[in-house]
Amino acid sequence: MWFGCLYLQRCICCPTFTSANMNLSSNHAPSIVDTVFHRSRMSMVLLWLGLFGAPAAWTAQLLLSEPIAAYACYPYRTPLPAPIWNGLPVMLTTISVVCLAVALLSGVATWISWRQFVKGHLADEARNRFLAKIGAVSSFIFIVAIIFNICAVMLVPPCGPWF
DSSP: OOOSOSSOSBOSSOTTOBGGGEEOOTTSOOEESOOHHHHHHHHHHHHHHHHHHHHHHHHHHHHHHHHHHHHHHOTTSSOOSSOSSTTHHHHHHHHHHHHHHHHHHHHHHHHHHHHHTSSOOSHHHHHHHHHHHHHHHHHHHHHHHHHHHHHHHHHSOTTSOOO
16 A cells, blocks of 8 residues: 655655656556665664574563573472473473574574675675674574573473572
8 A cells, every 4th residue: 555655756755765766657556666775674674683683582582481480480489399380391492492593583684684785885884784793793692592591491400409
């Protein structure tokens, strides 16, 4: 569906679009001929996903797993020898694997965005290349952190002490 900007010579809300870029044929919705703007928008989405995806996945893993495990083992401030739910390790492993998949997706997005900005020499491309490198480092660190949390879930008994 097309909202606004149809009959203007120069679009106010989208300064990169002009009537020369649009197909204004009758009985058809206008289509954008120049897709450079959309490609750059998509590459920025990949860049931000690569930069913040893995830390968000690790944070989600901690914010979901820890309260569930705490409630299953200490429901009323009294420690239990076994969790309330029999499937607690399966739930925690599922949460961790989903978060690992999101973090790996973030790493792939970082790789794709870094490959897009490798050959650029403009100031914006240098900035984006730097952000992609930082995203790669961040994704690697948080993927390792998620893997360590998965190892803890699989190796430590559900309601047992850590030490």
